[in-house]
Amino acid sequence: MTQQGLATAPLESARPPRERGLVGTVVNSAWPVAVGLTVAAMMHVMLPTTIGPFYTRIVIDSGIAIILAVSLNIVNGMTGQFSLGHAAFLALGGYTAGMITFYGSLLLWNSPAKQGGFLGSGEWLFAFACLMGGIVATLAGYVVGLPSLRLRGDYLAIVTLGFGEILRVILQQTRPVIDSVEKLKNAGAAQLWPPPVGGAVGFNGLPKYTNLFWVYAFATFMLVVAFRLKRSSLGRAMISVREDEFAAQAMGVNVARIKVLAFMIAAFFAGLAGGLYAHESGLIMSPRDAGFQRSLDYVLMTVLGGRGSISGVMLAAIILTVMPEALRDFDQYRLIVYALLLIGMMLLRPQGLFGIHEVWDWRPRWRSRAATTRSMPAKGGRPNA
Amino acid sequence: MHNSQPPAPSPQPPAASSLLAVENIGISFGGLKAVEGFSVRLPAGGLYGLIGPNGAGKTTVFNLLTGVYPATTGRISLDTQNLNGLKPHEVAAAGIARTFQNIRLFPGLNVLDNVQLAGQLRAREGLASTLLRTRRYAHEESEIRRKAFELLDLFGLQARAEEPADSLSYGYQRYLEIVRALAAEPKVLLLDEPAAGLNSQEKIELAKSIRQIRDRFGVAILLIEHDMGLVMEICEQITVLDHGVIIAHGSPPEIQNDPKVIAAYLGSDVGAV
Amino acid sequence: MADFAQTLMTALAVGSLYALIALGYTMVYGILKFINFAHSDIVVLGAWLSFTMAQRLLPMLGLDPHNPATTPPLWVGEVILLASMAFCSLIGFAIERLAYKPLRKAPRLNVLITAIGVSLLLQNVGQLNFVFGPSPQKMPALLPTWELLRVSLPSANGNRDVVVGLVDVVIIVTSAVLMIALEYLVFRTKTGTAMRAVSFDIDASALMGIPVDRVVSFTFVLGSALAAAAGFLYALKYPGLNQPAHATWVLLGLKAFVAAVIGGIGNVRGAVLGGFVIAFVEQFGAFYLSSNYRDVYVFALLIAILLVRPSGLLGSTVREKV
Numbered sequence: 001m002t003q004q005g006l007a008t009a010p011l012e013s014a015r016p017p018r019e020r021g022l023v024g025t026v027v028n029s030a031w032p033v034a035v036g037l038t039v040a041a042m043m044h045v046m047l048p049t050t051i052g053p054f055y056t057r058i059v060i061d062s063g064i065a066i067i068l069a070v071s072l073n074i075v076n077g078m079t080g081q082f083s084l085g086h087a088a089f090l091a092l093g094g095y096t097a098g099m100i101t102f103y104g105s106l107l108l109w110n111s112p113a114k115q116g117g118f119l120g121s122g123e124w125l126f127a128f129a130c131l132m133g134g135i136v137a138t139l140a141g142y143v144v145g146l147p148s149l150r151l152r153g154d155y156l157a158i159v160t161l162g163f164g165e166i167l168r169v170i171l172q173q174t175r176p177v178i179d180s181v182e183k184l185k186n187a188g189a190a191q192l193w194p195p196p197v198g199g200a201v202g203f204n205g206l207p208k209y210t211n212l213f214w215v216y217a218f219a220t221f222m223l224v225v226a227f228r229l230k231r232s233s234l235g236r237a238m239i240s241v242r243e244d245e246f247a248a249q250a251m252g253v254n255v256a257r258i259k260v261l262a263f264m265i266a267a268f269f270a271g272l273a274g275g276l277y278a279h280e281s282g283l284i285m286s287p288r289d290a291g292f293q294r295s296l297d298y299v300l301m302t303v304l305g306g307r308g309s310i311s312g313v314m315l316a317a318i319i320l321t322v323m324p325e326a327l328r329d330f331d332q333y334r335l336i337v338y339a340l341l342l343i344g345m346m347l348l349r350p351q352g353l354f355g356i357h358e359v360w361d362w363r364p365r366w367r368s369r370a371a372t373t374r375s376m377p378a379k380g381g382r383p384n385a
Numbered sequence: 386m387h388n389s390q391p392p393a394p395s396p397q398p399p400a401a402s403s404l405l406a407v408e409n410i411g412i413s414f415g416g417l418k419a420v421e422g423f424s425v426r427l428p429a430g431g432l433y434g435l436i437g438p439n440g441a442g443k444t445t446v447f448n449l450l451t452g453v454y455p456a457t458t459g460r461i462s463l464d465t466q467n468l469n470g471l472k473p474h475e476v477a478a479a480g481i482a483r484t485f486q487n488i489r490l491f492p493g494l495n496v497l498d499n500v501q502l503a504g505q506l507r508a509r510e511g512l513a514s515t516l517l518r519t520r521r522y523a524h525e526e527s528e529i530r531r532k533a534f535e536l537l538d539l540f541g542l543q544a545r546a547e548e549p550a551d552s553l554s555y556g557y558q559r560y561l562e563i564v565r566a567l568a569a570e571p572k573v574l575l576l577d578e579p580a581a582g583l584n585s586q587e588k589i590e591l592a593k594s595i596r597q598i599r600d601r602f603g604v605a606i607l608l609i610e611h612d613m614g615l616v617m618e619i620c621e622q623i624t625v626l627d628h629g630v631i632i633a634h635g636s637p638p639e640i641q642n643d644p645k646v647i648a649a650y651l652g653s654d655v656g657a658v
Numbered sequence: 659m660a661d662f663a664q665t666l667m668t669a670l671a672v673g674s675l676y677a678l679i680a681l682g683y684t685m686v687y688g689i690l691k692f693i694n695f696a697h698s699d700i701v702v703l704g705a706w707l708s709f710t711m712a713q714r715l716l717p718m719l720g721l722d723p724h725n726p727a728t729t730p731p732l733w734v735g736e737v738i739l740l741a742s743m744a745f746c747s748l749i750g751f752a753i754e755r756l757a758y759k760p761l762r763k764a765p766r767l768n769v770l771i772t773a774i775g776v777s778l779l780l781q782n783v784g785q786l787n788f789v790f791g792p793s794p795q796k797m798p799a800l801l802p803t804w805e806l807l808r809v810s811l812p813s814a815n816g817n818r819d820v821v822v823g824l825v826d827v828v829i830i831v832t833s834a835v836l837m838i839a840l841e842y843l844v845f846r847t848k849t850g851t852a853m854r855a856v857s858f859d860i861d862a863s864a865l866m867g868i869p870v871d872r873v874v875s876f877t878f879v880l881g882s883a884l885a886a887a888a889g890f891l892y893a894l895k896y897p898g899l900n901q902p903a904h905a906t907w908v909l910l911g912l913k914a915f916v917a918a919v920i921g922g923i924g925n926v927r928g929a930v931l932g933g934f935v936i937a938f939v940e941q942f943g944a945f946y947l948s949s950n951y952r953d954v955y956v957f958a959l960l961i962a963i964l965l966v967r968p969s970g971l972l973g974s975t976v977r978e979k980v
């Protein structure tokens with residue numbers, strides 16, 4: 001190795017940054033959303049008639065699972081915190097959204113039934129309700145994120161789990177749903193507090209607005225955020241917290257802020273998904289949805305997908321949604337297969353399906369590494385131990 | 386010690402304008418006084434050494450300087466800013482960057498991202514512009530990227546930019562840690578045993594690089610190192626710690642001939658040099 | 659006064675159960691540093707095994723398992739307890755060897771997920787028709803419904819009788835015996851010393867020639883035996899056994915784990931302390947505030963304690979060395 005210390009001239013291979021114009025920037029900023037919305041609208045129009053209600057339902061479930069798993073992955077995968085309470089945000093968002101559509105419909109239209117058709121007034125109320133669900137969940141995410149500043153690993157997991165369980169019990173103590181305007185107007189404090197969202201039996205009678213369009217519109221929203229985050233300074237800061245909190249601090253990462261931010265973003269989308277879940281036909285949002293076991297479902301998706309791999313987690317969300325349906329015939333053995341899969345996965349492929357890489361990173365990454373190893377420059381001043 | 390020069394009785398010059406001024410800091414763990422009454426004045430562009438036997442408290446000094454442990458006594462200031470009580474990330478923002486004795490890269494990030502991480506220190510665009518991909522955000526990100534590539538290039542690492550940090554050889558990992566710290570654009574760079582684990586050829590190269598880093602980036606460097614040859618060769622001033630207290634401070638020749646230093650090192654790893 | 663005494667009695671019995679279960683969590687965590695989520699399923703296994711054995715044994719003795727008036731001699735309960743402890747130990751041993759041991763060097767998150775997988779597996783294998791089945795069952799009475807003590811104490815509305823039942827006393831005494839035995843084992847024997855050494859530093863212990871694998875296995879055997887005992891006692895106290903995958907079991911396990919965390923995880927005495935603290939908060943909260951929120955008190959206490967003392971009541975704070 002020749003001795004020349006630091007190189008003085010930049011190599012020609014250093015990539016120049018790309019510059020874009022204003023239009024380019026807007027297009028660059030908005031195109032994924034536009035594509036996503038178009039796809040969502042097309043799915044909504046075409047899928048139900050072609051694949052029938054059963055499969056439509058599975059596609060909807062997958063979309064909701066994608067939102068939940070990818071959002072949880074921001075906390076568990078990217079930031080490396082271990083939350084076992086993600087379902088709490090789902091439930092909080094679902095109940096909030098449900099209250100808005102149900103009682104909003106009662107007050108606006110005198111009936112909790114669905115109003116208007118595709119993109120009609122009812123659906124906009126529903127979309128607004130989901131957003132509010134997301135916002136309420138975000139506030140909760142802030143609160144749940146705070147312990148992450150003091151607690152690590154398993155301890156944090158247990159505290160987040162505790163939050164979920166507490167919410168579950170509190171939801172069980174809520175009042176029965178008030179299903180007519182007259183009763184609502186005559187209701188006293190005793191009927192209104194704790195809120196009339198159905199107690200242990202769940203929040204019955206919600207207008208079932210959730211359809212493919214809204215699910216995949218929100219899923220697009222989630223995915224765009226997740227991918228942009230991952231490739232940004234903020235995303236790098238999150239990953240650095242996961243990799244080595246201490247070194248991250250030394251590099252100027254405000255670990256406290258990053259952790260709480262991760263929790264809040266994840267909670268927002270979980271709340272949003274909760275709104276979708278609550279308004280999905282055939283389902284009743286119930287206190288159990290806040291609890292530990294439901295949280296576990298999403299943890300498994302992130303683990304199976306690979307921590308930090310957005311596309312991997314998406315895929316896992318779909319697989320773990322479809323698989324139980326596919327195994328329906330084996331009923332009793334369904335969860336056993338599921339459990340064995342999980343254990344086997346941890347023993348054989350502990351990094352998840354895709355580790356930290358995206359699905360499409362696989363071959364190109366392998367190739368580019370092979371290429372660079374071959375063309376390692378023999379520059380001086382560096383050890384090659 | 387191969388740097389056997391005649392004792393130079395020159396008194397240490399008073400640091401007229403010290404960039405990093407540390408006075409009398411200390412901390413104890415339980416009953417153990419890990420560091421006590423530590424002071425140093427590092428001028429801008431200075432290259433100082435911090436040596437001492439194993440367990441002397443050198444790393445603890447770095448931890449105190451970077452806010453990992455709160456100093457229970459004393460005062461730390463950088464330029465005019467008082468650093469006492471700042472959290473580690475605030476210290477980093479104030480302009481102190483460090484490397485770690487046992488390499489602490491982010492193995493799950495690639496080489497480039499390890500370096501780009503520092504960009505978030507000065508990043509002004511927040512969550513909203515990140516998610517909207519505003520023009521200013523895109524510009525900022527491409528600046529961060531450009532600077533990172535420039536640095537990597539300087540150290541011959543740019544060809545490996547896309548590889549996971551932990552796929553680098555040990556020596557390159559040590560360099561990458563330095564590059565990562567430099568990316569934070571610090572005023573003061575703290576290097577904790579950068580030569581540990583390198584062979585003698587690599588050490589010579591490292592010595593050269595450290596000097597060049599100082600000259601090129603104008604940072605002041607405080608260097609912890611067990612390799613006496615390296616320290617004596619490149620450091621202008623050396624502080625010697627033993628059992629948490631300073632036992633000597635001065636130029637390399639003074640240190641080499643200080644009987645207290647020799648006594649502290651007797652039976653210790655001085656023979657390894 | 660009467661209410662207080664009655665609640666106290668219940669809290670002591672329930673606290674003993676929590677403590678027994680918490681011990682298993684804490685010992686495993688102390689050594690391998692992960693939450694053994696499958697531990698609560700060993701409790702379930704213990705309870706259901708007890709049920710199955712009682713169901714089979716009683717007819718052999720000419721007794722009707724469904725008639726609570728006829729109870730078998732006391733040795734039957736003891737046999738069932740010991741058999742169930744032995745069997746669960748075996749299962750605990752097998753789980754550790756098959757599922758956890760290959761992951762000894764893996765990130766802790768992976769082990770945790772594996773534990774969740776094992777837990778799911780046990781639950782759902784338990785629910786198979788030819789194992790324990792998917793529906794709740796009624797545990798046959800193994801103890802006569804003796805009242806050891808009945809005192810009349812003043813309460814808010816006149817005097818009330820406070821009953822000290824045989825079941826509660828059996829639970830408290832059995833647990834106490836087991837815990838004292840464990841205390842002796844951990845702090846007074848060579849095996850216990852080895853356990854503590856491994857818990858302190860597993861790598862250094864290996865270097866010092868401690869048979870780490872055997873110690874870890876032993877810890878699982880021990881923890882599973884205690885869990886089985888807790889399952890048996892639980893079935894005595896609450897004979898309405900829910901099916902193996904029912905949420906009550908998960909919650910029971912969670913609370914016991916909370917007890918271990920509150921006491922300072924890894925600390926054997928802390929687990930016992932935590933068990934009783936949890937039980938007291940739960941029972942007294944349920945009685946004096948509102949029984950609807952009993953789980954809330956437990957988890958709120960957990961969060962509060964962790965925020966004030968992140969390492970629990972008796973845990974020691976470890977500072978990360980850089």
Ligand SMILES: Nc1ncnc2c1ncn2[C@@H]1O[C@H](COP(=O)(O)OP(=O)(O)OP(=O)(O)O)[C@@H](O)[C@H]1O
Nearest residue numbers: 414419438439440441442443444445446977978979
């Ligand atoms: N977080 C801590 N808790 C308790 N003791 C500590 C802590 N950090 C350091 N010490 C103790 O303080 C003393 C100084 O440690 P330090 O790591 O600073 O030594 P050092 O000079 O860097 O040694 P080396 O050359 O081996 O790196 C040692 O006795 C060490 O055990």
Ligand SMILES: [Mg+2]
Nearest residue numbers: 443444445486
């Ligand atoms: Mg050191």
